[in-house]
Amino acid sequence: MSENPIGTVADRNRLVELSVEETDDGRAFFVDVTDPARDAGLPEDASLDWMVDRDVEAETEHAGPVLVFGEIEAEEAETATFPTEFLHEDDRLLLSVPPTLLGTDDGLDLDLDAYADDTPLLFYPASLGEETGERGGTSRRPAPTLANPIALVPLRYADGTPYEPVPRRDVDGESDPIAEATLERRGENAEPRSATVAAAVDADLIDEMVAESDVSRAALVDVLEAIERRRVIDADYAVADNQPVTVDDRIVVVVDRETWDDVLADALDADAGPVDSARRLHRKQAERLLRAGEVDDADESGESGEAFEEPYEAVVLRREID
Known part of the structure; x- marks a missing residue:
């Protein structure tokens, strides 16, 4: 065996x-x-x-x-x-x-x-x-x-x-x-490469988060992929004044901090360090996507919308296409 x-x-x-x-x-x-x-x-x-x-x-x-x-x-x-x-x-x-x-x-x-x-x-x-x-x-x-x-x-x-x-x-x-x-x-103690992570986050942002924190890449990847795979948080959890925003093949769901801590983090059943790093990473990814979306909107209408602010957090997911 x-x-x-x-x-x-x-x-x-x-x-x-x-x-x-x-x-x-x-x-x-x-x-x-x-x-x-x-x-x-x-x-x-x-x-x-x-x-x-x-x-x-x-x-x-x-x-x-x-x-x-x-x-x-x-x-x-x-x-x-x-x-x-x-x-x-x-x-x-x-x-x-x-x-x-x-x-x-x-x-x-x-x-x-x-x-x-x-x-x-x-x-x-x-x-x-x-x-x-x-x-x-x-x-x-x-x-x-x-x-x-x-x-x-x-x-x-x-x-x-x-x-x-x-x-x-x-x-x-x-x-x-x-x-x-x-x-x-x-033959080495390799860790998952950012480009192969099955989550709706950009590889360079993952690399930056690993570099600036003391969380291992493997632990962070575990949490990121669990968020994408399990989809504990979806559009139904979006705060009333910030409806989900679709940017290309991803969707940004703005949630309050209590939802992240009490619903998502609790369901992940992971160590606090990787979960907190994933939270900050999803926020960075959301801000990047929303900025890109604002540029597109401004090109078409001459003005752009407002990105979410504290005390809100964000969850970024791959858009499900029927």
Whole structure:
């Protein structure tokens, strides 16, 4: 058995971790999909199937292969490509991931022999709607129709290394600079890179906050991604005199300080230092977006609006597009 139990995740409210177990039949790979599966309304006794999809960039903002699972009819299980069911463990829903979808040209191109549980691959879960049809699949057969499909978008490894298929197919010769750089980074105590953070904040602002505070980048990223993933605060919490403002692909929600402290910070269940840094970072991001929006408004109307002021705080989220 590995040191981490099957399905353990770094932050269950944030990303999905690919765990590995040593079994009598070789290495087995699992994901804990409790939250995304329940959020999507998948029955816990559902018959499921896996596929790899390379055509979901519009839904996931990810150009490349993603894992997708979803519900199939019970009678389809015998003819499904990778039929499976939820494994129940301590009120968690686990799924076994077929190695074929992880380590081949049809899959994510992971080096399964070298894959380690101490630097697991992290996925961002994304709902694809009510149904996905024959949209690629594997070389074995077209993908089946899946109900309530959920995409697991490979984001980065736990040590901060961005996901890259290894080796890259577009590099000739024995030298693979991406693979070499990846291996070199994994040998260090790396932290998540700002550019790969799954939150609605700019990378340079994250770097500035880390530089000016004594909070670790990893702890700050945990809080930022939890705010985006959980969406404890949304437009309904906006103060009456400052309605939510949309700037490009993000939305600024102005809240009072009590809402931040009593609703958001309490729900995050994180240390005070990273939470306070995240608060100041969201405020900086909101001010930057509102200034940009004011410039656009002034160009069109000749005048600009007023940004929010104390004692208000702000939460910046990615805009959800139907």
